[in-house]
């Protein structure tokens with residue numbers, strides 16, 4: 001009998017993983033080698049799995065997410081983290097949460113198998129660093145927020161397409177989420193302070209430890225030739241949520257002259273998001289009221305919306321741009337033509353579901369901006385897995401470069 005380890009693909013993948021892991025552990029490691037390592041591990045898993053095992057792995061993903069969501073409701077991860085390395089038994093967890101002991105055992109079996117905690121003796125669970133991240137905003141708020149926002153619609157997505165002739169949705173107001181639950185994402189969030197709070201917290205935590213747009217984009221392109229008078233606006237973060245990006249920008253570039261303005265829906269934005277930043281309620285579906293800023297920055301905005309609304313947002317911004325001076329800066333994924341990462345491909349389906357949004361390829365970005373009257377003057381690709389930064393100017397103006 002041939003064993004799978006004799007399979008040359010597997011052996012060469014194991015060798016590649018070893019080499020890449022050495023690079024990833026070395027002091028000069030790069031984000032590239034880290035992403036490459038994860039990609040190779042995925043490939044190795046697929047190569048080792050039998051086709052049947054692949055099918056079974058995919059089929060049983062939804063119960064894992066549902067179990068995780070339930071564990072978040074029970075608040076089990078913070079209890080484990082409090083114990084540090086001592087661990088808690090299912091009986092103790094049942095006493096502390098009020099849930100049935102038998103149910104805790106069933107749910108925690110999944111958590112242990114997912115690697116979200118350790119268990120070295122029967123029915124005793126110990127926190128690991130993965131447990132800890134489940135108690136931080138990205139896990140604590142991101143998991144319930146995205147589960148509740150998306151799962152009811154994703155469960156019905158095949159039905160939606162059966163009824164809608166297998167055509168990508170093109171209207172925010174007729175998104176699959178609208179069809180499945182009666183609202184699209186931003187109305188659904190706005191309806192509950194709790195949901196909106198979880199979303200805001202997830203927005204500000206999801207890129208923790210990753211480079212920001214201004215680590216990828218040469219900010220001198222904005223600072224050189226900038227107007228320097230008390231009323232001049234340097235940067236408007238449009239749809240900037242609660243201002244986490246502007247706060248980071250101000251921390252890194254306190255020397256930049258000009259005002260920093262945060263805009264978002266009135267229910268979302270706060271008046272004083274941080275030192276040196278002015279908050280302002282504004283809908284980007286209306287003309288931009290801040291005229292002649294050096295840059296209008298949009299992160300993770302356009303992927304929420306179908307093309308015709310993106311064009312509207314862009315045209316509303318162009319109306320405020322000072323020709324020859326103002327630029328639009330977009331931070332969003334630019335999907336490669338082949339081999340898109342699973343995360344990016346999955347986000348595209350999520351954005352499509354909850355608001356008819358799209359993750360776009362370079363060609364799609366170029367078409368969208370061109371149709372709105374903008375010329376792309378540069379695309380800075382970040383690390384693999386990170387959003388790119390697109391700079392654009394009004395088309396009719398002579399290039400400033």
Ligand SMILES: C[S@@+](CC[C@H](N)C(=O)[O-])C[C@H]1O[C@@H](n2cnc3c(N)ncnc32)[C@H](O)[C@@H]1O
Nearest residue numbers: 203239240241264265268282283284285299300
């Ligand atoms: C995906 S979040 C991105 C937030 C932030 N830019 C970031 O990357 O963390 C989209 C943001 O757009 C805001 N938004 C939605 N509709 C809006 C509108 N009509 N006008 C202004 N902001 C809006 C939301 O409140 C939310 O903060």
